[in-house]
Amino acid sequence: MPIVPDIREGDTESPDQGQQEALSLSRGLAVRDLRREADESDHDRNERFKQHFDHVGIAALYVTALALLLAGGFWFWHIVTPWHFLAPEQLSVLQNMLTGGVLVSVGTNYMKKRLS
Numbered sequence: 001m002p003i004v005p006d007i008r009e010g011d012t013e014s015p016d017q018g019q020q021e022a023l024s025l026s027r028g029l030a031v032r033d034l035r036r037e038a039d040e041s042d043h044d045r046n047e048r049f050k051q052h053f054d055h056v057g058i059a060a061l062y063v064t065a066l067a068l069l070l071a072g073g074f075w076f077w078h079i080v081t082p083w084h085f086l087a088p089e090q091l092s093v094l095q096n097m098l099t100g101g102v103l104v105s106v107g108t109n110y111m112k113k114r115l116s
Contacts, residue, residue: 057110064107071098 029037075094078086086094 061107061110068098 025034071094074086075091075098078084078091078094084091
């Protein structure tokens with residue numbers, strides 16, 4: 001009777017850490033090769049995380065650009081039309097948001113990082 005249950009790479013159940021180690025050792029690989037595989041797996045995980053973070057940053061950039069375009073459209077429509085539908089407080093908030101340096105600095109910092 002074997003101590004370690006029979007594990008095959010195609011099994012659908014996820015083996016625990018001890019079973020995974022037994023599977024790795026039973027493949028006949030040297031410790032050096034096992035370390036190389038572990039390093040490659042760690043590198044792949046890090047790269048997937050970086051790619052995910054980049055996707056989130058790009059999505060945030062598009063959402064911010066869309067919000068700025070919409071806000072600019074509302075401001076422009078308010079200025080052009082004879083009836084002014086925005087209250088003075090709303091207009092002030094909108095102008096501060098559109099002309100503020102915070103959004104510009106966030107965008108330029110992100111672009112500098114991406115381009116360098």
